[in-house]
Amino acid sequence: MIMPFLTASLPGIGGQMRTLPEDFKVEERPLYLPCGEGEHLYVKIGKRLLSTPDLVLRLSSVLGVKAQAIGVAGLKDARAVTTQMVSLLGVTPERLDRLKLDEQVLSVEVLGRHRNRLRPGHHAGNHFRLVIRDVAMHARETVPLVTDILVRRGVPNYFGPQRQGRSGQNYQTGAELLVDPARRNRLSRSKRMWYLNAYQSHFFNDMLARRLDRLDRILVGDWAMKMENGACFLVEDAVKEQPRADRFEISPTGILFGSRASWAGGEPGEIERAVIAESGATPESLTDAAKACGFRGERRSFRTPLTDLEWALEGSVLTLSFSLPPGAYATSVLRELMKEN
Structure with a gap:
């Protein structure tokens, strides 16, 4: 594409x-800091040439906990020097002494305890x-x-190429899984969702490309996102809402299809339907398939x-x-x- x-x-x-x-x-910028009590130990880890999934595997092995007991807010590049927060269920600060610093794990800082596990998206950017x-x-x-x-x-909010894998074809696997329950069931949920998310992002990138010259313009039928909290509303009066877009308070969005994601109306809706029609899909077919797969979908801002x-x-x-x-x-x-x- x-x-x-x-x-x-x-x-x-x-x-x-x-x-x-x-x-x-x-x-990584934290959305919040640990409250000081709870079963989850929050730590900040600096790393080099180490992806987030590989960090989780290393922590699981060294600290003797299941990977499911480790929480992260976001995935960081492997070919980089990165810092991110991690939550560890049932781990004491003393046990962290087992984690030795080296060329990949550069620093470990204990931040404190918290009641909840760190979950994807729980960071401020x-x-x-x-x-x-x-x-x-x-x-x-x-x-x-x-x-x-x-x-x-x-900034055009395209999904990066890493979403589509080295071959650039992850979205095709997602399209196949969407209509093949037997094949879906042979994969773990995380693997299954990885490919389905790639299919969502493939459509989104195409929708954004077609709106690029107007990525900061609000149209009737848009689902506009409030940038302060991510809430969306249906635009009925574009002239009234455009000054808010000019101040970057709101932005037009594209659909990441799912069982509960709302499709746009007006010209934005025509663009969304034209994109998926080229793959032989309709809003109804994608919504029904998403229900069967168990994911809700959402709207994503066209710009950031x-x-x-x-x-x-x-x-x-x-x-x-x-x-x-x-x-x-x-x-x-x-x-x-x-x-x-």
Whole structure:
């Protein structure tokens, strides 16, 4: 699928990413801190070249707890230096001494106890510090032009390529599983949902691509999202609501289909139906299949705010730092700058 650039009129700065793991640093921002009591021990772990699933496996093995007793708020890149919070059920601070620091586990900080397990999405977003090497000579002029558009209009909230796997075809497996109960039942729920989510994101990216030139415009029939809390409402008066979108208080959304996700009306609804029709699907068929598979679906904002932006250029090396909310991909910022997929 071709995912157009919001800043297509500006040249890409090119460059090389992740020459070193330290070129891609991610710090997870907590949504809350532990209350001080409860069965779950919250710790902050710094790691290098270690994915979140591999971290969970390592903690399970070293600490002698089941993987299900370990909670995380988000998945972090393996080819990076990252920091994230982890909850551990029934683990004492003393037992953490078994976890030795090395080239992959860089730091372990005990934050305290809490009553609840850390769950996916329970974080306030991520702060990134990225290094792009060998950028084009025009970078000093181009970077502020691109980032100004992204700050003002928002970053296209495409799902990153990692959702589709190395082959880029995970969505096709998801489409097959959606109508094949026997095959679904042979997979674990987590594996099954991974492929079904890839199918959802494939449709969403196509819907966003078709709305890209208007990703900050509210249309009648849109389900608009309140950016402060994620709540959605059906737009009946687009002229009335547009000033709120201009202030980034609300944004148009696309559907991640499910048993309870609402489809848009008006022109936005026509776009959603046209996208799924190309795969031979209808809203009714996808809703019924999602009921059988047991997932509800949701609406996802077509854009995401870019905050805490800073950048510096030394020779041909660009250092860029910024914050994104949960679920947003740093690659969406990088592709607009570099003009590479």
